[in-house]
Amino acid sequence: MASIVILTGAGISAESGLGTFRDKDGLWTKYELKKVATPEGFARNPRLVHEFYNARRKNAVEASPNAAHEALARLEREMPGETLIITQNVDDLHERAGSKAVWHMHGQLAGALCAACDHRWTAPLVMSHTDPCPSCGAPSTRPDIVWFGEMPYHMEDIWVALSEAALFVSIGTSGTVYPAATFAQDAAQAGAETLEMNLEPSDVSRDFDMARFGPASELVPQWVDEVLKT
């Protein structure tokens, strides 16, 4: 299991032009969370939900990985099998930077899910709830995204990874959404060292042994250089 477990949030993709959620002009200032990121919202107005995720899917396709994504991919290449990225992000910038060991605990824009039979397939750029499921034909297509009130993906494996990590690193997350917000505590309780890298202190900065504040595109390459030198 990986000795270095890395949790990433919207902040690592901010410098790639993908809006964060809670920053002053963040996504949640433009859209109501409960209307676009809950199963109830989807049941009430699936058109609005697809409009929201179609726009984010287009933005993500037009964006490029930044120096922080690339540095984490280099760390994985230089320390094969030793690093794992657990991301809350639904974009694919980690993979496009070359990272392989990436778990999307909140799903991916690149995935489509049938709300009737649970079949999964690759999302078209523009998705609609009337798109027929390729497996059961039901017109109940949703983005393969974990909404509020739904169980995040990979949780069993994530708990094991946190319990076996030597170092837990958090990059670009505000620590306001659970269960991700407890990961630093969970890893520390299992004996890991903990490091936060963020533009500013987060809601869970107290849970970390070490912290560095600044833009991820500067902090992460510096940190990776240090790790690879030691």
Ligand code: BV8
């Ligand atoms: C669940 C997909 C049961 C959709 C997302 C306990 C207490 C209170 C509430 C709860 C609780 N347990 C559960 C809840 C309810 C809820 C929750 O947490 N609510 C919050 C609002 C209080 N959680 C759930 O419903 C979860 N499900 O709990 O199931 C369960 C319980 C236990 C164990 C298992 C299961 C499901 C939550 C997932 C929802 N889906 N995303 C989509 O993306 O549209 S969450 C979504 O919001 C993101 O994925 C991410 O997780 C979160 C946003 O947070 P961040 O990524 O951190 O982004 P944010 O904008 O907030 O912060 C950016 C940070 O970056 C800032 O700190 C900023 O300073 C920094 N930054 C900015 N620029 C830079 C930078 N840093 C560095 N460089 C820069 N350039």
